[in-house]
Amino acid sequence: MDVKSTKASSILADPSPMNKSRLGIRSNLLPCSQSGPSFTTSVPTVTRKKPGKLDDVRSNGWLDAMQSSSPPRKKVNKDFNGVDLVSDEAEIAYQFWMIRYPSALNSFQTITGREMNKKLVIFLDYDGTLSPIVDDPDRAFMSDDMRSALRNVAKYFPTAIISGRSRNKVYELVGLTELYYAGSHGMDIVFPAKDLVPEKHVKCVKSTDNKGKEANLFQPASEFIPMINEVFRNLVEITKDIKGAKVEDHKFCVSVHYRNVDENSWPVIAQNVHDILKGYPRLRLTHGRKVLEVRPVIDWDKGKAVEFLLESLGFSNRSDVLPIYIGDDRTDEDAFKVLRKKNRGYGILVSTVPKESNASFSLRDTSEVQDFLESLVKMAQEDDDEDASYDTN
Numbered sequence: 150m151d152v153k154s155t156k157a158s159s160i161l162a163d164p165s166p167m168n169k170s171r172l173g174i175r176s177n178l179l180p181c182s183q184s185g186p187s188f189t190t191s192v193p194t195v196t197r198k199k200p201g202k203l204d205d206v207r208s209n210g211w212l213d214a215m216q217s218s219s220p221p222r223k224k225v226n227k228d229f230n231g232v233d234l235v236s237d238e239a240e241i242a243y244q245f246w247m248i249r250y251p252s253a254l255n256s257f258q259t260i261t262g263r264e265m266n267k268k269l270v271i272f273l274d275y276d277g278t279l280s281p282i283v284d285d286p287d288r289a290f291m292s293d294d295m296r297s298a299l300r301n302v303a304k305y306f307p308t309a310i311i312s313g314r315s316r317n318k319v320y321e322l323v324g325l326t327e328l329y330y331a332g333s334h335g336m337d338i339v340f341p342a343k344d345l346v347p348e349k350h351v352k353c354v355k356s357t358d359n360k361g362k363e364a365n366l367f368q369p370a371s372e373f374i375p376m377i378n379e380v381f382r383n384l385v386e387i388t389k390d391i392k393g394a395k396v397e398d399h400k401f402c403v404s405v406h407y408r409n410v411d412e413n414s415w416p417v418i419a420q421n422v423h424d425i426l427k428g429y430p431r432l433r434l435t436h437g438r439k440v441l442e443v444r445p446v447i448d449w450d451k452g453k454a455v456e457f458l459l460e461s462l463g464f465s466n467r468s469d470v471l472p473i474y475i476g477d478d479r480t481d482e483d484a485f486k487v488l489r490k491k492n493r494g495y496g497i498l499v500s501t502v503p504k505e506s507n508a509s510f511s512l513r514d515t516s517e518v519q520d521f522l523e524s525l526v527k528m529a530q531e532d533d534d535e536d537a538s539y540d541t542n
């Protein structure tokens with residue numbers, strides 16, 4: 150489906166990178182924060198079990214990153230009738246922030262640039278983008294309406310999901326065979342056998358896709374599977390007495406959730422993960438939304454996965470292709486950066502609160518993501534109708 154495009158000006162304020170060497174600690178134990186949050190809060194006060202024991206995670210920034218890893222709950226006041234009012238100040242701050250990251254809904258024509266005949270390629274994150282953030286990661290379901298919007302989008306545009314979850318898990322949650330899936334932050338990609346294997350990535354092997362058709366499988370971190378299995382078991386063991394902690398095995402990476410852990414125990418959970426990682430110099434830590442993510446030290450992330458998919462679908466270096474990436478998490482910043490750096494396509498950040506990002510536009514929440522996807526479908530249908538009426542005239 151062809152659409153047409155213009156370039157929008159976009160505004161970015163990059164956060165200053167953390168001075169890692171100043172901290173004098175090993176780089177794999179540092180938070181890999183692509184876009185440090187601008188609204189950090191202080192480290193929680195805890196009663197130390199062992200004096201000095203938690204100094205590692207205090208000094209290396211993990212606790213600050215954990216504190217700011219997900220939007221705080223909105224401050225709600227009551228009006229005279231007891232009706233909830235979200236703080237005006239928060240809304241004003243959000244409106245100001247939107248000057249820098251305009252709503253993708255209000256900027257729809259600019260993004261899709263209908264007059265330039267560009268082919269859109271849609272990339273989406275899963276959690277927080279297609280499904281709302283919930284306490285239990287196993288219950289992060291997509292609504293039927295969202296699924297239907299996604300199915301329709303995929304009818305018109307090549308559409309891929311790039312998730313931190315394992316590829317099987319994200320497919321299980323989405324359940325649409327018509328999409329491309331990249332799991333484990335892009336370290337597990339399946340794409341149709343007819344598509345191109347990017348030359349520099351000879352590691353592809355033959356496999357089958359979700360329809361049982363022949364496909365190519367790209368797993369750049371396959372040698373890490375035994376190590377990830379081992380670290381998963383160690384993390385399960387070390388966190389088993391921390392109430393609310395949950396460890397997920399994503400095949401090429403491991404997630405340690407602390408959303409349901411009492412905040413006073415966050416330093417303990419961080420220190421435990423830190424202690425385990427000391428034994429694995431080839432693994433590193435990144436921060437997601439109330440989750441610590443352990444993954445291999447390889448030069449691969451969601452940004453690289455976007456480039457890989459564009460190349461394998463034959464869309465690389467094509468000026469008539471416009472990639473759009475929608476995501477809510479710090480790991481999505483790698484994808485936003487790729488699009489921004491190459492000055493092609495647009496990153497759209499999903500956020501209910503102001504935060505620094507390499508994205509160019511914003512959407513407030515999953516319901517706005519759904520609206521955006523439905524608008525894409527409507528636009529594509531209108532273009533089809535236009536073409537049909539042109540043909541019959």
Ligand SMILES: O=P(O)(O)OC[C@H]1O[C@H](O[C@H]2O[C@H](CO)[C@@H](O)[C@H](O)[C@H]2O)[C@H](O)[C@@H](O)[C@@H]1O
Nearest residue numbers: 275276282283284286289312313404408438440
């Ligand atoms: O890249 P994504 O598809 O966004 O995956 C990132 C992580 O998402 C999941 O965790 C997040 O969503 C959960 C469900 O809403 C929530 O409970 C958790 O606090 C969030 O961090 C998933 O469980 C993780 O393994 C992914 O790494």
